[in-house]
Amino acid sequence: MKLLEYMAREIFWEHGIPVKKSIVIDCVDEMHDKINAAGLKYPVVVKAQVQAGGRGKAGGVRFAENGDEAERHARAMFGAQVRGFTVKELLVVEKTEIETEWYLSIITDRQSKGPLLIFSPVGGVDIEETAINEPDKIAKVPINIFRGIRDYDIIYALDRTGADMAMYAKLKDIAVNLYNAFIAYDCLLAEINPLAITPSGEFIAADGKVEVDDSALYRLPKLLALRDKHEDDPLVAEARRFRFHFIRMDADGTAGVISNGSGMLMGCIDMFANKGIKAGAALDLGGGATAERVREAVRIIFCAENISTLLLNIFGGITRCDEVANGVRMALADIPADKKVVIRMDGTNREEGLAVLADTAAIVVGSTAEGAEAICASLEVRANDGFLPGLFGEGTE
Numbered sequence: 001m002k003l004l005e006y007m008a009r010e011i012f013w014e015h016g017i018p019v020k021k022s023i024v025i026d027c028v029d030e031m032h033d034k035i036n037a038a039g040l041k042y043p044v045v046v047k048a049q050v051q052a053g054g055r056g057k058a059g060g061v062r063f064a065e066n067g068d069e070a071e072r073h074a075r076a077m078f079g080a081q082v083r084g085f086t087v088k089e090l091l092v093v094e095k096t097e098i099e100t101e102w103y104l105s106i107i108t109d110r111q112s113k114g115p116l117l118i119f120s121p122v123g124g125v126d127i128e129e130t131a132i133n134e135p136d137k138i139a140k141v142p143i144n145i146f147r148g149i150r151d152y153d154i155i156y157a158l159d160r161t162g163a164d165m166a167m168y169a170k171l172k173d174i175a176v177n178l179y180n181a182f183i184a185y186d187c188l189l190a191e192i193n194p195l196a197i198t199p200s201g202e203f204i205a206a207d208g209k210v211e212v213d214d215s216a217l218y219r220l221p222k223l224l225a226l227r228d229k230h231e232d233d234p235l236v237a238e239a240r241r242f243r244f245h246f247i248r249m250d251a252d253g254t255a256g257v258i259s260n261g262s263g264m265l266m267g268c269i270d271m272f273a274n275k276g277i278k279a280g281a282a283l284d285l286g287g288g289a290t291a292e293r294v295r296e297a298v299r300i301i302f303c304a305e306n307i308s309t310l311l312l313n314i315f316g317g318i319t320r321c322d323e324v325a326n327g328v329r330m331a332l333a334d335i336p337a338d339k340k341v342v343i344r345m346d347g348t349n350r351e352e353g354l355a356v357l358a359d360t361a362a363i364v365v366g367s368t369a370e371g372a373e374a375i376c377a378s379l380e381v382r383a384n385d386g387f388l389p390g391l392f393g394e395g396t397e
């Protein structure tokens with residue numbers, strides 16, 4: 001789960017990382033009063049709370065000297081698109097006087113199999129950009145989880161990047177606090193960019209990006225409650241109610257795919273791609289799907305606009321094919337007749353499952369490859385439908 005900036009700031013504040021005073025607003029009404037009531041001093045920065053970086057360049061970060069200016073920005077920003085996201089909340093934060101922008105993050109790193117501290121004295125820009133333009137200005141330091149962050153980790157980071165060694169003690173403080181936050185919130189990423197240095201030499205976290213491992217959300221109830229509130233896609237939220245993982249794919253894709261495992265899901269999508277079929281949506285059932293849940297899964301995937309054909313690919317282990325078949329049978333009664341369901345089942349109770357589907361409209365295939373073939377055939381039929389007028393020489397309308 002990617003957190004919005006203001007949530008990241010809350011976590012930073014909890015862990016002793018300096019942030020400026022701020023408030024979150026969801027409408028322009030009485031904005032000036034709210035800013036005053038919270039004790040914020042002008043100038044302020046008005047920032048779009050969307051799950052995207054690079055907001056600054058996209059008009060999502062604006063400076064205001066007074067209440068009128070802040071309100072004008074807010075009016076322009078609410079409801080606007082920033083990097084493809086609609087702005088519903090704004091953070092108003094006291095502006096930091098910045099002399100230098102540094103970069104500091106901790107990620108869960110596959111290569112070193114643990115937390116990795118990334119530091120650069122070139123901040124305010126994407127770290128990927130720095131990695132290309134000034135690779136010498138980035139230090140990557142694997143953190144030993146038994147010892148935590150040590151003096152020498154920070155000394156190495158500053159030395160390697162040619163950064164001001166005098167900042168060492170303050171940087172270590174921030175890094176240790178960031179590491180504690182990273183561990184406390186089971187993070188995949190905890191990033192401060194820019195880590196601002198004020199003219200008086202103080203560090204301030206002027207922006208924050210935190211991504212929490214979804215598997216840990218069960219023990220972070222505060223975040224779990226926020227997740228659904230901030231889920232933009234109603235189908236993702238709907239699928240989650242049944243413990244499904246719903247993934248939007250190509251906006252103009254017309255094929256849907258459901259499977260009991262993400263590996264098989266990806267395999268199917270690859271096979272589609274090889275045949276030039278665009279998947280529009282995918283849904284992972286997880287293990288042990290019951291008839292009732294399969295019915296919901298099929299209903300949900302056809303709720304996605306454009307999806308006309310579905311490949312349901314099941315390898316029955318814990319999941320029983322007869323349960324799946326019964327679910328499909330029920331779902332076929334719910335969905336419009338022009339929606340096609342192609343199904344491939346193998347494994348536990350396959351024969352029973354096939355018997356359940358015998359007199360239904362489901363197209364049963366023997367393998368994943370045949371499934372992709374059937375989806376292809378079904379989509380081509382649709383394409384031809386659209387071209388029929390042309391056959392009579394009347395052209396298309």
Ligand code: GDP
Nearest residue numbers: 053054055056061095096098124193194206207
């Ligand atoms: P992002 O573009 O989504 O990463 O949003 P940021 O919050 O990082 O803002 C982008 C840039 O705006 C920063 O790199 C800074 O240069 C500038 N900026 C953001 N907040 C402040 C602030 O409080 N004071 C000053 N002087 N600049 C800021």
Ligand code: MN
Nearest residue numbers: 124193194207
């Ligand atoms: Mn930033």
